[in-house]
Amino acid sequence: MKFQQIKKFLIKEIRIIPLLLFGIITLVACVPQTEKENPTPEDKNELTEELKNVEEVKTLSGEFIPPNFRIETFHSYFDENINSFELEIGYMVSLELYEQLKETNYYFSVGFPEQVQSIIDQASTDGYVKGAEMKSSGRLDYTIRFTEKIDKVLTKEEIKVLTNEKNNYDLYIANDKKETVHIFNDINLFILNN
Secondary structure (H helix, E strand, O other): OHHHHHHHHHHHHHHHHHHHHHHEEEEEEEHOOOOOOOOHHHHHHHHHHHHHHHHHHOOOOOOOOOEEEEEEEEEEEEEOOOOOOEEEEEEEEEEEHHHHHHHOEEEEEEEHHHHHHHHHHOOOOOOOOOOOOEEEEEEEEOEEEEEEOOOOOHHHHHHHHHHOOOOOOOEEEOOOOOOEEEEEHEEEEEEEEO
């Protein structure tokens, strides 16, 4: 007898549970939201800054890697007439990177190996050199040149080191704010036709 009574009681209670759940869900849905529906100007500025940061990362960070960017040539010269050390780097961009670079400026700088640093008394090129402008021609290969004036007279051995040593030069690539977005450690290792 008791078993029958318990069974009837449980069946009645189980029918009530869906009604209780429906009531709770309805009440929760009717509670006003505590988040701001109309953002303040400060919130809008914060969001704009976040979007700019995301866009910056999206536009150049990680884009200057093969196959999007390839170093084709690397040459060093010494001009005795003006006592300067010159570097020339040929590079090629992919069509995808070309399209991105049409919309922004980018810059290059070169870090020198220790042997070169000791000769010219500086660790890298003076500042950044602006990369080539991507015009509507669709051209994908470009050359960047660096000229470093040297304030002292060099020996033939020092000139030989400057013109023949190709290892351990580092190429720094920067965005339009001159923030480094990529570094090629030892340019010479990335030249395909070496």
